[in-house]
Every structure is written in C-alpha cells, then in structure tokens.
Amino acid sequence: MALIVQKFGGTSVADTTKIIAAARKAIREVRSGNQVVMVVSAMGKQTDHLIALAKEISPRPNNREMDMLMSTGEQVTIALMAIALEFLGHKAVSFTGAQIGIRTDATYSKARIRSISTDRMRRALDEGKIVIAAGFQGVDDDLNITTLGRGGSDTTAVALAAALKADRCDIYTDVDGVYTSDPRIVPDARRLERISYDEMLELASMGAGVMHSRSIEFAKKFGVLVHVRSSFSDSPGTIIGPEPERLDAQVCGVALAKNEARITIHGAPDQPGVAMRLFSRFADAHIPTDMIAQNSSSQGRTDISFTVQSEDAVKAVDVAAEVVKEIGADRYDVDENVAKVSAVGLGMEKQTGVAQKMFHALFERGINIQMIATSDIKISALMTRELAVDALRAVHAAFGLEREPSEEEKAAGSEQKSNADHSFENGVSAHLISHLTGMEDVVVEGILLDSNQARFTLYDVPDRPGLAAEIFDRIAEGCVIVDMIVQSVGRDNLANITFTVPRSEIKSVEKIANDVCKAHGCHVDSNVNVAKLTVRGSGLRSHTGLACRMFKTLSDSDVNVSVISLSERCVAVVVDEAHGAVSQANLQKEFSEETL
Ligand code: ADP
Ligand code: ASP
C-alpha cells in the first residue's frame, strides 16, 4: 500500500464545490489501495484578506498576532475538507500544525520546520482515515503559532512526505504543471515533463510562484519526488526530481520577481569584514538578499548594492539605516520600483554565450539593465518594474523556450543524465539526517576552489541599453566561458561590470576589454591571479546566515572578497589566488558539521 501526500492550493479549495472535488481526488486514491494525507491551503484569497484586515487597523501589526491570524485560513479549510470527506462516505480527521506536531523555530512569518512527529498521523491512517493537515503553519517551543512564509503549504506537504517517507507528493494547483515561465504572463510558455530539483529551486527562489522554494529544498534533501498537476484536469503534469528534462539545454525556464527593491550603501569602508558585518545584520533580521554588487573603490570607499523582496523592504530600510552608522558608511538609498528577470538552466554551467544571449534580447527591446548577477546555473537582470514583463517575454523567446524539444534532443539529454552529478539523488544520507538538529538545517555538499581564474572590471561604463550585450557578444565570439558577472550602476549613472574568465583566456579578453574601453571612454582593471571559492549545497541563499558565516571565516583571516555570487545551490566569492587554498581549508573547517 503506497502513501500519497496530496496538496491542494488556495484556488483548488476556493469554494465548497472545489473542496468536494478535491475530496473526491483523495477518495479516488484511497479506492486504488493507497493511504492519503491531504495538505490544504486557505480558501482562495483568504490569506490576503486576513492580512488586509490587520492592515486596516495597523500599518505594522505585531508579528505573533499576524501568524495567529493567518493560520486561521487553513483551519477553516481542513474542517470543511473533513466534513466533505465524511459526507462522501469516507472516514477523515483534520489536524492543525500544532496537533500534527510540526515544530518550528520562533521566526514569525518565516518559521523553519525543526521536526514533525508522525505518530498521530500514522495512527489515523492505520484506522483507515484520510488525514487532512493544515498547510503553512506550525508551533514553536512555547506553542506559539507560527507560519512558514507565503506559499508555505507546499513546504508543509513536502515536509510531511519526507517525514512519513511517502511514495509520492502530488501538488494540485491551478496550472497543469511547471512551465518554462509563468503561463499567465508568457502565453507561449511550455509545460516541462520534468525538471531537476536544482533548477526548480532556483526558479522558485527567483519568483516562479508555482512552488514555495523551501519545499524543493526539502524534496532534494530527503529525495521526495514531487508531481505538480492540475486540480481541474487529468493532464500529466510535471515531475520534480533529480533529473532535468534535458541536460544540454542552456536554459530550462525564466522567472520574474516583480516586486523587488534595490538598496545601495554608499561609501562603505573597503576592508575585510565590512561585507560580513553588513550582511549579517540583514541575515539576523531574516531578510534574504540577492544580486550583491560592490562598486569601484575610491579612496578606500566602496558602494555596495543588493536587492531584497519588496515585502521585506520596510524592515530592510530600518536595517540599512542602522548599518550605515555601524560600519561608518556615508548613506544608503533605496529604489522600490525595480523587478528581476532570471534565466535558469543546468546547461549554462558548461556553455558559452548564455549571458550574451540574454543581454542581447533585452537590448533589442531597448531595456536598460540596472544590475546583473550570475551564478553557476542562473543569470539575473534587474530593470525598472514597468519593463519587466516585456523583459521576461524577450528572454523566454531568445532561448526558444516555447519550442517542444525533438525526440533526438530528449534522447541526447537522457544519455547524459546517467553521467549527471546527483549527489542528492536519493536524498541526503540517513547518517547526516540523523545529525540534523532541525529538518530544515542547511546541508553543504562541498567547498570548491578554482584557482585558475582572472577578474576583469570595466569602470565607468555608460549606463545605457546594449553595452553589456556588446561586451559579452565580443567575448562569446571568442568562445570564452565567462563565469561570474556582476554589474551595478555607480556614481553619475556610470556602471561597473566585473566578470571572471579562465586564466588561459586573459590575452584575448584583455584585448576585448581595452577595445570596449577605448570606444566608450571607460577604463579597465584586472587581477589575473584570483581564485573562486564556492560553498555548494541547497537552499543556501535563503538560509540567510550561511553567506555571512562564509564572509566571517574569510575576514577572520584578513582575506578581502572582491566578487560575491549568491544562489540556492552556491555561494561563491572571488579572493586573491594566494589566499585560495588556506581559505578553502578554513571554510571546510567552518562547515564541517553540515557537510555531506
Ligand atoms: P496554489 O494556490 O495552488 O499554491 P499558486 O498561485 O501558489 O497556486 O501557484 C500557481 C501559479 O503559479 C500559477 O497560476 C501561475 O500563474 C504561477 N506560476 C509562476 N511561474 C510558473 C511556472 N514556471 N509554471 C507554472 N506556473 C507558474
Ligand atoms: N495560505 C497561505 C498563503 O496564501 C499558504 C499557501 O497558500 O501556501 O500564502
């Protein structure tokens, strides 16, 4: 007898007719001989409605009471679902997060799951009941109700599947699978047959709202196969698992984070330890940051820009104001009218010209890129919010994502799949899991050192559409694999573009950089002896403290970091090559407890 976890999102339980339809799906599964645990969200837009009620009273409602309030939405649905199942003639029992024993930390509105006790669910299942669990909620050690973050019912579902060692986790939603982009914004987006954990995690973290990113972290860590499918049709859906649909595709999907805010700390002292102090303040406030760019250092001062989600912007501005004082920076500013478009794909790691294709697509639409940040399997560009939808469609089209892969392309992908690096293929080892204090504790796959890199920075590049495209066009013509790219706009609307390339390519890249600088009046600076240090794992960006521990370890031994790249799979930094090996050893020591 298989155990299936079925999760129904808000639209799928928006009214009583839909609740009954969902109940029938569970009964169908039971009739074919399986046990079922249902996880349900609040009905329709109920969570938004509850938040709006609180905001009618106070602009900054108390965090604890907000979680108390928001958790009621799911409680309504579990009871109605149990009533529907019994009405349809099936035994059922509903449980809140607390009743099911979902223990979390005490971070209201973003709580992380520590443990789940399965006894009560097992007993109910053994009594032949369908178990209905409230998504999105848990309790902390003092029995305060906590919530997991917007969209968090996916995380409840996958976490329950992991704790119960379920055979499958079905996510029923209002689309019939994971698409190459949000099909409501990009009408010719294509449904993917499958997508790898790493790609889905990155897409979800970059704004693909179809899955809560933390649910994918769970799925990867515990080896849970996730099946995203429609509540309203029998379409085959999408499997999220260890393997990608195609390994050779540069990009598998593009995501839009429409509501972002860019914060710049101006005139920060350019010394080891400053990045650590700055970002640890944001980490302590549980504010994930992205797209970190440090601008030119003049007179020992540097500008540091990064993005946060708009929902964190109010808190982030408070933190920024304090940080400016603490580190002795000049000031900060915020742009709350920006959006981020990201392209994600396992294939981009080993291919040239991916960034160039994206920048070119944006240039052709006349879209100015305000910031660029890349990591191993994603490229993000920041632009003014009004242009973001156009940008998303342009990037989707540039990679031909609407096109169904041919049979040969699928076959070529699957031949390579057997060689793929699947260190998490069957979940993390039981040994390591038994050492985790909390189920959501971060797990590190390894600390990598690439001592063979060179860094180039073009300073004072005019900030207008097309310049990034031109530079990376030229580099792509030489088939050079560009690794990290960071661009941000500095003083007087001049941009800095930093990138790293393999050291063997410095001659040709130097020439290109000099040509570009001559043509556009910018200047180039390079360090041909740099090393890239990478912490590899899963969920690393949203575990806000991890990058800070990395920066602290480096600054404790006086190592300065010149480029930072963040993603869920990797946090990478560039340091002087001379410090590479020692820093790797120090990082290995720092992360030894959580390393696979
Ligand atoms: P639920 O309430 O079932 O959790 P959500 O609204 O959270 O549903 O997620 C489903 C929505 O995600 C879809 O309606 C779609 O607009 C959006 N979405 C964003 N990116 C993607 C994508 N890449 N593939 C499919 N849907 C996406
Ligand atoms: N009801 C919560 C929300 O709207 C959780 C969820 O639907 O996943 O964010």
Ligand code: MG
């Ligand atoms: Mg959702």
